[in-house]
Amino acid sequence: MRSRNGDRPFIRSICTTIIVSSLSFLNAQEYLISYRYVAKNALSYNESFHVSHAMTQCGSQSYEPLILENTDNNNLKATLLKNFDLFFDYAKKLGLHVRHEEHTLNHQSSAFTTLTLKTTCFKVEFNDSFVIIQALK
Amino acid sequence: MKHSLLLAALLTASTIYAQEGETATTTLVPTPSHIVIECKSQECVQQAQETLKSNAKASEEEVLAPNKEVRISVVGQGVAPMNTISPAQAYALAKRAAVADAYRLIAEKVKGVRVDGQDLIQNMMVKRSSIRTSVDAMIRDANIVETIFKEGLCEVEMEIVLSYAQFVQQ
Numbered sequence: 611m612r613s614r615n616g617d618r619p620f621i622r623s624i625c626t627t628i629i630v631s632s633l634s635f636l637n638a639q640e641y642l643i644s645y646r647y648v649a650k651n652a653l654s655y656n657e658s659f660h661v662s663h664a665m666t667q668c669g670s671q672s673y674e675p676l677i678l679e680n681t682d683n684n685n686l687k688a689t690l691l692k693n694f695d696l697f698f699d700y701a702k703k704l705g706l707h708v709r710h711e712e713h714t715l716n717h718q719s720s721a722f723t724t725l726t727l728k729t730t731c732f733k734v735e736f737n738d739s740f741v742i743i744q745a746l747k
Numbered sequence: 748m749k750h751s752l753l754l755a756a757l758l759t760a761s762t763i764y765a766q767e768g769e770t771a772t773t774t775l776v777p778t779p780s781h782i783v784i785e786c787k788s789q790e791c792v793q794q795a796q797e798t799l800k801s802n803a804k805a806s807e808e809e810v811l812a813p814n815k816e817v818r819i820s821v822v823g824q825g826v827a828p829m830n831t832i833s834p835a836q837a838y839a840l841a842k843r844a845a846v847a848d849a850y851r852l853i854a855e856k857v858k859g860v861r862v863d864g865q866d867l868i869q870n871m872m873v874k875r876s877s878i879r880t881s882v883d884a885m886i887r888d889a890n891i892v893e894t895i896f897k898e899g900l901c902e903v904e905m906e907i908v909l910s911y912a913q914f915v916q917q
Contacts, residue, residue: 649825649843652826652844652845652848653825653840653844654840654841654843702889702890703888705886705887706887707883708853708882708883708886710851710880710883711880711881712880713878713879714878715876715877716875716876716877717876723848723850723851725846
């Protein structure tokens with residue numbers, strides 16, 4: 611049955627758009643990601659990278675997205691480790707915390723430098739071939 | 748003989764007097780610190796003035812002003828560990844250490860360094876000397892300009908652009 615104004619295909623396209631967009635929004639998951647790197651006397655000493663599902667909802671404002679290739683069957687940590695340089699460049703824009711301590715005892719010095727990405731919430735959307743990651747404020 | 752001795756004494760006295768006359772003391776104050784340079788000729792005075800002027804220009808610190816950006820550039824260094832399984836791993840680890848070092852240098856330049864020193868002196872001798880330096884900062888939007896890896900040492904040139912608006916209190 612046609613509608614009174616005969617605008618059936620237009621209404622259908624609007625409904626489809628709304629349903630698809632709401633499904634894609636529901637498909638997006640929220641993850642907490644943290645990174646810590648320690649260098650001792652200019653040598654790599656320790657590196658830790660943690661990824662976990664967020665148990666509470668994060669904020670709604672988001673930064674620009676980072677798009678990576680989805681090669682690891684929706685495994686975020688594996689994807690990020692595979693494209694770590696890209697993710698690190700993205701993290702640099704968010705801001706990294708640096709702490710450096712140097713101790714000189716009787717003219718012999720030792721230094722520790724710690725680089726930290728504080729635990730940040732990311733909205734992650736898995737598509738067939740891409741992973742879209744957006745940091746949330 | 749007497750005359751020659753007298754002549755020699757006169758000549759010596761005149762040269763000493765001439766040297767004293769040429770000596771000029773110049774005092775220039777390009778910076779808050781006081782610098783005194785003693786010169787014996789006019790050329791030396793000019794050279795000293797030029798040197799001080801160039802030093803003053805070099806030591807002028809860039810000040811953040813509205814509508815002006817300050818670009819800070821540093822070179823961080825990192826060393827590859829000895830027990831790596833491949834050159835690629837050595838490069839990756841050295842680069843990461845160099846990036847951390849570059850971040851530290853930027854933080855030191857922008858925020859400053861905290862220095863704590865302690866000396867223990869016993870029987871007029873230094874028994875223990877300890878210096879602790881630390882820096883703590885959050886850095887955003889630092890960019891890697893160039894990476895050089897040579898003989899196990901990685902050098903990363905990193906820069907950051909600071910603008911006045913970033914420091915204005917909201």
